[in-house]
Structure formats: structure tokens, C-alpha cells
Amino acid sequence: MALAGLGHSVMTTREPGGAPGAEILRDLLLSGETDWSPMAETMLHFAARAEHAARTIAPALADGTWVICDRFFDSTMAYQGFGQGADRGVIAALSGMIGLKPDLTIMLDVSEATAFARQEARGRTTDRYDRLGAGFHARVADGFRAIAAAEPGRCVLIDANGPAELVAEAVLAAVRQRLEIPA
Numbered sequence: 001m002a003l004a005g006l007g008h009s010v011m012t013t014r015e016p017g018g019a020p021g022a023e024i025l026r027d028l029l030l031s032g033e034t035d036w037s038p039m040a041e042t043m044l045h046f047a048a049r050a051e052h053a054a055r056t057i058a059p060a061l062a063d064g065t066w067v068i069c070d071r072f073f074d075s076t077m078a079y080q081g082f083g084q085g086a087d088r089g090v091i092a093a094l095s096g097m098i099g100l101k102p103d104l105t106i107m108l109d110v111s112e113a114t115a116f117a118r119q120e121a122r123g124r125t126t127d128r129y130d131r132l133g134a135g136f137h138a139r140v141a142d143g144f145r146a147i148a149a150a151e152p153g154r155c156v157l158i159d160a161n162g163p164a165e166l167v168a169e170a171v172l173a174a175v176r177q178r179l180e181i182p183a
Contacts, residue, residue, distance in 0.1 A: 002172050003066055006181060011060045014070040015048065019055035022048035032128035038086035045076045046094045053100050061100075073098065074105055074147050074155070079129065082143025083136050101154075104178045106171055107144045108160035112137050118164075 004010045017026040025048035028034065029041065036044065049072070060067050073095040080086040095101075110118075112134060119130070148155040156174040160167045176183060 003068075003175070003181075009063070009065040010068060011056075011065050012068045012070070013052070013056055015052060015072055015075065016045055017048065018052040018057070018069070021051040021055070025051075030127040030129070032131065038080055038084040039090070041084070042076060042080040042086045042091060042094070045080065046098070049073065049076075049098055053098050057100060069102075072102055072105070074107070074144070077147060078140045078143035082146070083132070083140040103154070104175065105148075105151075105155045106174060107148050107155055107157045108167065108171075109141065109145065109157050110160040112141075114161050 015022070015026075016029055017023045025044055029036075029044055029048075057067050057069065073091075077088060077091050077095070081088040081091045119126070145157060148157040156178065158167065158170045158174065175181065
């Protein structure tokens with residue numbers, strides 16, 4: 001990991017999940033066993049996020065550790081707000097209640113075909129969100145683009161359709177530039 005190589009204490013984590021209770025909610029959300037209403041699903045994501053923030057992220061930050069999280073509240077806005085039509089005002093209010101805001105959010109803009117090919121190459125099984133169809137995924141992608149456009153000081157949108165090595169280089173360059181890390 002490049003940041004650790006630069007001498008930073010770094011922790012990686014994910015959402016939903018990242019803490020024991022949040023992992024239980026992750027399983028519920030991704031399994032597809034229940035067809036949640038958009039607002040119920042939103043609330044489950046925020047319940048998992050509150051647990052994750054309290055048990056994992058906040059303690060790491062208090063110790064001076066850099067936290068890299070695969071997804072956070074922007075994903076709920078994109079997936080549930082833009083993708084499923086949940087009330088975006090409620091999502092924004094809940095995001096503020098978590099009490100943590102990323103210093104930098106990297107959004108990887110990738111075609112559905114490229115994303116699918118990469119998932120297959122990794123041998124990843126599909127989850128409930130993967131099965132929601134092209135229209136849903138187009139709305140989610142539009143949502144991420146809208147979020148990035150609305151918050152250019154925090155968000156960086158990176159074209160992720162090229163080779164993985166070039167995407168990784170672009171991500172590292174954005175992190176260095178935005179967080180003022182010397183090359």
C-alpha cells in the first residue's frame with residue numbers, strides 16, 4: 001500500500017461492514033433474501049455505518065491512523081437515493097449525523113461492462129445489487145457523477161475504464177495532490 005510505504009499508519013475497511021455488528025447487517029443487505037423498501041435499506045446502511053464509525057473508524061482516527069474505506073455515505077446517496085429513489089434529503093441528514101466526513105473521496109467511473117469483467121476475473125460472486133439491472137446501475141453512476149460535481153473540493157472522479165495499473169496511478173496521484181503528500 002503506497003501510503004503505508006510513505007510512513008503513514010493506514011487501515012483499510014469497507015462498507016457496509018467494517019465492524020462485527022455492521023458485518024451482520026452487510027450479510028442481510030447483500031444476500032437478496034429480503035426485498036427491502038428503499039428507506040428501510042437506507043436505514044440499515046446507516047445503522048451499519050454508525051456501528052462502523054463508532055467501533056472502527058473513529059478509534060483509528062483518534063490513534064492517528066489514516067483510514068481508507070471502500071464506500072461511505074456517498075454510496076448510500078448514489079445507490080439508495082439516485083438508484084432506488086429514497087429521499088435524498090433524509091440521506092443527507094443521516095450523513096451529517098454520523099459525525100465523520102471524508103477528507104477525500106475517490107469515485108471510480110467505470111462502465112458496467114468493464115466492472116462486470118473485472119468482477120468475473122476476480123471470481124467474485126454477484127450480490128443483490130449486481131442483479132438490479134442496467135437502469136439501476138446507470139442511475140447510480142449518474143448519482144456518483146452528480147455528487148462529485150457538487151463537492152469538487154472533497155471528491156475526485158477518475159475514469160477507471162483503462163488498465164488497472166493506470167487507474168491505480170491516477171488514484172495515487174489524486175491522493176498525493178489533494179492531501180498534499182510529496183512525491
